[in-house]
Amino acid sequence: MSPFPVLIGGEWRPARDVRGSFHALDPATGAEIPGDYPVSGRGDVEEALGAGNAAALEMAGLPPECAAEFLEDYARGIENRTQEIAAMANRETGLVLDPRLLSVELPRTVLQLRQAAACARERSWCRATIDTKADIRSKLGPLGGPVAVFGPNNFPLAYNSVAGTDFAAAIAAGNPVIAKAHPLHPGTTRLLAEIGHDALLKSCLPRSAVQLLYHLGPDDGFALVSHPLIGATSFTGSRPGGLALKAAADKAGKPIYVETSSVNPVFLLPGALRGRTAALAAELFGSCTLGAGQFCTQPGLIVLRDDDSGRAFFDSLASLFHASGPGQLLGKTVRDGMEAAIEAMTAAGAELAAGGHRIDGPGFRFENTLLRVSGDRFLDNPEPLQQEAFGAISLCVRADSEEQILAVAGALEGNLTGSIYTGMDGFDDGLYARLEPILRTKVGRLLNDKVPTGVTVTPAMVHGGPYPATGHPGFTSVGYPAAMVRFAALHGYDHVRPERLPAELQDKNPTGAMWRMIDGEWTRRDV
């Protein structure tokens, strides 16, 4: 059987200049799933860039309704084939249908497509700014080149390179997409791309607005993200892979947004634990092991006082880890990564409290794992003890004082989230007031009394954070319109004749409802 075709220049056609082929594995059994997928070579990359660049030029001249209608039609197309998509994703990733692929992730995916479409239609996202006196106007506009989207392994739908949050954001901001599938779920990506391509052909977007490559060797990936014709890149995945792509794009002066690692510290202050150890242990255990811990917001680091309540909480949590069955993993790389992470953490002084071992036999599974370390030990060597261990692995840091809790916070790298649990009686208010300013600058989303897993798609969401969580602390990959601005350039217009201005900057409000900043006031009125 010849490999599946790639989607380039508006056509499904055989990959050219291929470097090899691959197939998906059923992670529950380790068995091959039929279907060969090509590893594209430089020729495919160049052709996709050329077609994508021409599409970018064309899209810049189209009204935003074209992108909005496409995204909405795509969402309907996905809804029409939910069972098929979810079944394929389940087979390729081992993630369960309910409560996950069918009941959570797929609805989120179509919601994202529709929210991005609504923002494109509504146009306020472009932050039109008008100085009537100086006759200078500005707005965000498309990048002038395609956006490369590298999807991760752990969200085959909601972060899929050809249907997920980055895809929707890039299209809604007026850019074509070159999707690079994650090699663990090529079939899911193919199904989505087929639906997307059908929707595209019915839309007024150019035929090359959506392209798909299944896999690339490292050098071809670097060539893609650093090419003169690329607009920008988003990458969600492993730290080494993301940083290598970032280095290539940075050197070429091309924007790249990477989300690569986060341990999502959870601080349990003494007052929070009083009388609530069992309930909080159950809450945290659920968050640590949800989806076998394969979330970017999985709480990998738990910080508490090494006092009676802290030890009681830890024992409760360890019991829950002990009593739980092993998680079904996305694939072999996750399993091997967990093994390596535990080795590195124990070498740095952490002790196993529960789990710690792979499960032999067919498929890829691993015990839910809890480790502990003293605050002293953590502070002696914080770097290896705060490396993301993707999967259900959490490290509990037991601090000997309030000061040491603060010192642990001070030793943290950048993270997507940081949670602080405190008592409701004001007991922890003093410590909170000292801890919050330290943690605030190290995380994108700060939570109180809430686990970090669960990312609501809302304009106020922040799914980003300082390095190494992401490459720039000013952006989010979830939530519209905020996620769209990553894929935009700031376009100034100085003394440009009125009829030549884009509709969003002409005197008349193009929709009557779009928000614009006119002479210092946010308004929906005409100039």
Place this chain on the structure above:
Amino acid sequence: MSPFPVLIGGEWRPARDVRGSFHALDPATGAEIPGDYPVSGRGDVEEALGAGNAAALEMAGLPPECAAEFLEDYARGIENRTQEIAAMANRETGLVLDPRLLSVELPRTVLQLRQAAACARERSWCRATIDTKADIRSKLGPLGGPVAVFGPNNFPLAYNSVAGTDFAAAIAAGNPVIAKAHPLHPGTTRLLAEIGHDALLKSCLPRSAVQLLYHLGPDDGFALVSHPLIGATSFTGSRPGGLALKAAADKAGKPIYVETSSVNPVFLLPGALRGRTAALAAELFGSCTLGAGQFCTQPGLIVLRDDDSGRAFFDSLASLFHASGPGQLLGKTVRDGMEAAIEAMTAAGAELAAGGHRIDGPGFRFENTLLRVSGDRFLDNPEPLQQEAFGAISLCVRADSEEQILAVAGALEGNLTGSIYTGMDGFDDGLYARLEPILRTKVGRLLNDKVPTGVTVTPAMVHGGPYPATGHPGFTSVGYPAAMVRFAALHGYDHVRPERLPAELQDKNPTGAMWRMIDGEWTRRDV
């Protein structure tokens, strides 16, 4: 005489661990200006970072009025010493007092400080976003570390590292600044820093909110911008220097904004020239040679049809260049750079039409220089022909057809600005419609019938652009509040207790006048 002290940790104190010293030259005579300035070593860098980081933590807890009052007091302090500052800047840079330092740049500098202060006070810049249903809120907040500002040679006041646009933006966004003076005007920077420091001591900002180093070796510069304690960096200056700093910061995952080079293409379409060759030649000549061409928006590339009007225009322009006296340069590096640039451009096929030579004798001067090249030649080898030649050097590309004009636009790299001159009679409308989309994605600010020099400080200004003009096309360094968002992190709050939210995100509007996005509406009301 011992070198001037640096400003670190709130004190003027001798530099430690120094690598050497330097002094300014009077560019009109080449003579030394008395006063030794130190080249700081790693010890000063580390100490400034430590103090700056502590200041960042403290500033994050202060109301924005502290920064606003400081900036306003600083502006008054500068106004009280305008003659002294302008005289020093004149002596160190050779820029004239009027119409420039005293009458234009100094007023712009205090205007910037005041506009940034007003934005800090008004708070809308932080884009508070509130989802009342999900109880998720977000805003832009300070970076958690100091901002390093590297000022350029050509704006000793308005871009000064310790008083200019980036300084004001970073402080107004709630961050301390570590200023790195430009070594061509250390005395001007010292005067400004003294005024700033006095204002700081009277303010409620921490004493280390403003620090100053006069000079750094390359390795110490790289250490500064890539240090774990740095918040972000802005750099305006030469391309090699900027890109080297960018590489260091990028590798460490630290935000850096560089503005390094731009040739600011001006397209003169056939209809624009009909009957207006002399007037347009005078207008463009003024822009090319203003301030001896030492502007980042100097029109270094002029594109026109090689027809009768085009040739007549070119001859007029060449005559003006011929008849003009040599410009006074900022220093030796500019003169030597002009010589090297002309050599590179002629080697690539450009021909000299006017000027081309340094002026011997005391001081640093160079002839205003115009070159020409055919469209064919340009397209054969666009790279060396579009390198920024800092100073009054412009290259005219004479295209043999409309298609070739479009091809030249297509071969351009990223620029700060791009201008299109067209006839008022509609003659050029067809060509404009084809040219504009190509040029739009390659420049930050698009102009019609207007020269690019002259950058108005307004919220709608875009002084940025795609690489290599800057490192990211989504930002501007001029115009508030837009310039401030470069120095901010996106802070999410999820389920955070109401009394623990920052004032901008609490239900009550903290000023009654701040704009916030509440459930999809820009509003000044309370939740």
